[in-house]
Amino acid sequence: MQLTDRINRIQVSPTMAVLSAAERCKSQGVDLVDFGPGEPDFPTPEHIKRAAIKALEENCTKYTASGGILPLREAVCAWHRRELGSSFEPKECVINVGGKHAIFNAVSVLVQSGDEVLIPAPYWVSFPDIVKYAGGTPVRVNTLPQDGFPLRAAAVEKALTPRAKMLIVNSPCNPTGAVVPPEEFERILALCRKRGLWLLTDECYSHFVYPPNQPFSVAALAGSSEGLVVIGSLSKTFAMTGWRVGYTLAPAALIEAVIKLQSQSTSNPTSIAQYAALEALRGPMDSVPLMLAEYARRRRRIVEGLRATPGVACGEPGGAFYVFPDVSAHLGSAKNALAKNDNDLASLLLEKARVAVVPGEAFGAPGFLRISYATSMDRVEEGLRRIAGLLARAEAA
Ligand code: PLP
Numbered sequence: 143m144q145l146t147d148r149i150n151r152i153q154v155s156p157t158m159a160v161l162s163a164a165e166r167c168k169s170q171g172v173d174l175v176d177f178g179p180g181e182p183d184f185p186t187p188e189h190i191k192r193a194a195i196k197a198l199e200e201n202c203t204k205y206t207a208s209g210g211i212l213p214l215r216e217a218v219c220a221w222h223r224r225e226l227g228s229s230f231e232p233k234e235c236v237i238n239v240g241g242k243h244a245i246f247n248a249v250s251v252l253v254q255s256g257d258e259v260l261i262p263a264p265y266w267v268s269f270p271d272i273v274k275y276a277g278g279t280p281v282r283v284n285t286l287p288q289d290g291f292p293l294r295a296a297a298v299e300k301a302l303t304p305r306a307k308m309l310i311v312n313s314p315c316n317p318t319g320a321v322v323p324p325e326e327f328e329r330i331l332a333l334c335r336k337r338g339l340w341l342l343t344d345e346c347y348s349h350f351v352y353p354p355n356q357p358f359s360v361a362a363l364a365g366s367s368e369g370l371v372v373i374g375s376l377s378k379t380f381a382m383t384g385w386r387v388g389y390t391l392a393p394a395a396l397i398e399a400v401i402k403l404q405s406q407s408t409s410n411p412t413s414i415a416q417y418a419a420l421e422a423l424r425g426p427m428d429s430v431p432l433m434l435a436e437y438a439r440r441r442r443r444i445v446e447g448l449r450a451t452p453g454v455a456c457g458e459p460g461g462a463f464y465v466f467p468d469v470s471a472h473l474g475s476a477k478n479a480l481a482k483n484d485n486d487l488a489s490l491l492l493e494k495a496r497v498a499v500v501p502g503e504a505f506g507a508p509g510f511l512r513i514s515y516a517t518s519m520d521r522v523e524e525g526l527r528r529i530a531g532l533l534a535r536a537e538a539a
Pocket of ligand 1: 243
């Protein structure tokens with residue numbers, strides 16, 4: 143079949159591949175510890191579900207404006223102002239079908255052939271492929287494990303060329319959990335503005351940060367929306383991954399372009415999901431600190447457990463619900479190595495220990511594994527036992 147060049151430039155998300163392998167195991171009745179998922183293990187809060195039911199009962203089931211209902215655009219701006227200190231107006235806001243869709247659309251309207259897009263590595267798997275699909279060239283910006291992986295302005299400056307059009311920052315980061323400190327973010331913003339670079343900031347994990355970090359948006363320092371694209375999502379903060387609601391905050395002209403694209407592609411995000419989102423943003427947020435407290439407990443335990451595992455080096459992430467340990471001591475061609483690379487180690491963990499993790503290679507970081515602790519404390523304990531069992535056997539061999 144003759145498919146287009148643009149579809150042949152991208153691949154199926156490798157995290158989805160792990161999810162499928164884990165699902166296959168589970169369907170065969172295997173007792174799997176699943177550290178794969180990138181989504182909260184908590185249900186959507188009741189008051190949000192009730193708002194969706196009410197919207198259904200009131201027949202809010204028709205097309206809405208392509209860019210989302212105005213009350214929701216207003217609520218996003220008000221929420222972002224209250225929670226993160228920005229000052230966007232509704233004409234600078236569009237509602238998208240999740241954060242991924244928001245990034246896809248913003249990149250589609252800003253990036254074309256010949257443009258470079260700077261992406262800090264390790265990166266979320268979708269960033270490079272979304273850029274490639276738009277015709278752009280992803281350019282890697284390194285972050286360092288010994289520094290805890292936060293992006294540094296100096297590293298951005300090193301990677302800049304005259305063809306650079308955009309920098310994508312994701313803080314807290316999937317997969318490392320790294321948080322860019324506010325003063326570093328300020329330097330990054332100043333550099334982008336000086337060099338005429340769009341700064342796309344993916345804030346999907348903004349509210350999952352551990353003390354002393356606080357929820358933060360660079361938009362609070364920006365003064366205006368010039369050169370800035372803020373991407374947010376209700377998926378993680380409100381445990382609403384399946385509802386598919388995200389948003390973009392950016393200069394009005396860019397928002398109009400995204401609305402034009404949506405008017406010819408998805409049209410509006412699902413109407414009832416928009417009403418649920420409205421309740422999420424306007425209603426009580428007590429579920430968020432409860433989830434965060436539970437993630438904090440698991441993070442402490444998983445970091446401690448991995449650090450006690452032979453041949454594993456694990457930093458303490460500042461946010462999100464992932465740890466990203468270095469397992470390179472177990473890899474290579476030496477006789478006592480457990481596996482050739484992180485892909486093989488992930489397969490081994492699945493087959494022999496019945497633990498699902500995502501290999502670092504998928505995030506541009508060979509030698510690492512991404513472990514999601516969006517699963518119960520019991521499963522965290524069991525997973526740690528199984529990983530330690532496999533790796534300790536290797537050490538002893
Ligand atoms: N950005 C990052 C860094 C993510 O990890 C994810 C989801 O895993 C998203 C964006 C997109 O989330 P959604 O499309 O569910 O809003």
